[in-house]
Amino acid sequence: xxxxxxxxxxxxxxxxxxxxxxxxxxxxxxxxxxxxxxxxxxxxxxxxxxxxxxxxxxxxxxxxxxxxxxxxxxxxxxxxxxxxxxxxxxxxxxxxxxxxxxxxxxxxxx
Amino acid sequence: xxxxxxxxxxxxxxxxxxxxxxxxxxxxxxxxxxxxxxxxxxxxxxxxxxxxxxxxxxxxxxxxxxxxxxxxxxxxxxxxxxxxxxxxxxxxxxxxxxxxxxxxxxxxxx
DNA sequence: TTTTGTTATTGCAATATTACGATAAATAAA
DNA sequence: TTTATTTATCGTAATATTGCAATAACAAAA
Numbered sequence: 001x002x003x004x005x006x007x008x009x010x011x012x013x014x015x016x017x018x019x020x021x022x023x024x025x026x027x028x029x030x031x032x033x034x035x036x037x038x039x040x041x042x043x044x045x046x047x048x049x050x051x052x053x054x055x056x057x058x059x060x061x062x063x064x065x066x067x068x069x070x071x072x073x074x075x076x077x078x079x080x081x082x083x084x085x086x087x088x089x090x091x092x093x094x095x096x097x098x099x100x101x102x103x104x105x106x107x108x109x110x
Numbered sequence: 111x112x113x114x115x116x117x118x119x120x121x122x123x124x125x126x127x128x129x130x131x132x133x134x135x136x137x138x139x140x141x142x143x144x145x146x147x148x149x150x151x152x153x154x155x156x157x158x159x160x161x162x163x164x165x166x167x168x169x170x171x172x173x174x175x176x177x178x179x180x181x182x183x184x185x186x187x188x189x190x191x192x193x194x195x196x197x198x199x200x201x202x203x204x205x206x207x208x209x210x211x212x213x214x215x216x217x218x219x220x
Numbered sequence: 221t222t223t224t225g226t227t228a229t230t231g232c233a234a235t236a237t238t239a240c241g242a243t244a245a246a247t248a249a250a
Numbered sequence: 251t252t253t254a255t256t257t258a259t260c261g262t263a264a265t266a267t268t269g270c271a272a273t274a275a276c277a278a279a280a
Contacts, residue, residue, distance in 0.1 A: 004235070005269070008161040009136035016139045023130035025238085026119035029204075033123070036208060041217045044256065051118040053240050058258055060238095071220040077247040078256055082217035085209045092209060094139075095202045099195045101146045107192035109151045110181040114265070115239070135268085154226065166269050168228055187277040188226055 019091040022067030027052055027060050032069065032083065041073070041082035129201040132177030137162055137170050142179065142193065151183070151192035 006014055023029060027050060034049050035042070047057045061081060064070040068087030073080045116124055133139060137160060144159050145152070157167045171191065174180040178197030183190045 005162065006136050009140055013136040013139045013143070017134055017136045020130045020133035020139075023201075024127055024134045026116050026123040026127045027238095029123045029126045029130075030119055032208060036211045041219045047257090052115060052238095054257075055241080055259080056239050059240095062258080073219045074247090075219060076256095077249095080219045082220040083208065083212050084220070085212045088205060088208065091133075092202075092205045095198060095205065098142060098146060098193065098198065099202060102193050102195045107151045109183045109185060109190040110192040110194070137268095157227090162268095163270050164227075165229080165271080169268080169270095172228080184277090186226095187224095187279095 016091055016094050019067055019069075019088060022063055022069055025060065027057070028064055031057075031060060031064065035070070035081065035083050041080040044078055046081065126201055126204050129177055129179075129198060132173055132179055135170065137167070138174055141167075141170060141174065145180070145191060145193050151190040154188060156191065 006017070009017075023032075030050060031046055034046060044054075044057075046061070047054050050057055052060075061070065061072070065072060068084055070081055071084040073082075116127075119127075133142075140160060141156055144156060154164075154167075156171070157164050160167055162170075171180065171182070175182060178194055180191055181194040183192075
């Protein structure tokens with residue numbers, strides 16, 4: 001045995017975990033930061049920005065797309081990627097409430 | 111080949127990815143939510159709350175502790191766990207700036 | 221000390237992720 | 251059509267994560 005008891009948890013918990021997993025690699029953080037910097041959608045220059053081969057970058061982009069953090073549009077024979085903030089709002093809300101709950105109720109022992 | 115080109119990225123990118131990875135499992139989300147709900151530190155009732163065996167929960171707690179999202183204090187012969195918000199602020203800031211950058215600069219193509 | 225209760229660690233099997241060469245798919249340009 | 255150019259997919263090797271039984275470690279109670 002040893003994998004995937006994820007179904008034993010709520011959909012919300014699984015969704016938050018999936019969103020976090022999409023951010024859980026430095027390459028994917030780097031892609032997001034790049035898209036934030038150029039603040040207009042840029043295509044496969046992402047490949048040139050990262051110290052990774054093209055198939056690897058494509059795979060990371062696929063994961064970000066699947067998680068709903070990034071969107072892609074066909075533009076001529078290249079593809080224009082940009083940030084999508086719809087899904088990530090849930091994770092933002094979770095972390096905000098985490099920080100807020102701690103400030104409202106500082107624990108007695110820690 | 112096939113693993114760990116993480117060193118090729120900045121420390122900031124690695125830190126954000128590590129924090130995200132700590133949240134990237136429904137069991138760890140559930141642990142955090144439980145600690146938020148009881149808003150005072152609770153020990154190993156976490157094990158009773160989760161559909162996982164005690165060693166598995168202990169391992170998840172270890173990861174959360176290592177990431178700095180959870181703190182543990184010895185209390186008699188049990189251990190009192192509670193949320194720590196110091197480290198997670200970086201991730202909160204990142205996601206906030208991500209959402210903000212998009213609102214400030216809606217991309218032309220997506 | 222012995223026993224009990226609580227948490228951590230070890231060892232290992234099942235599975236998932238990461239990375240990339242090779243190659244496919246698809247559009248643009250010649 | 252042929253040739254570039256650009257991105258996605260396949261196949262596979264290396265490594266990491268997940269889960270738990272067994273067991274260790276350690277403090278409290280008897």
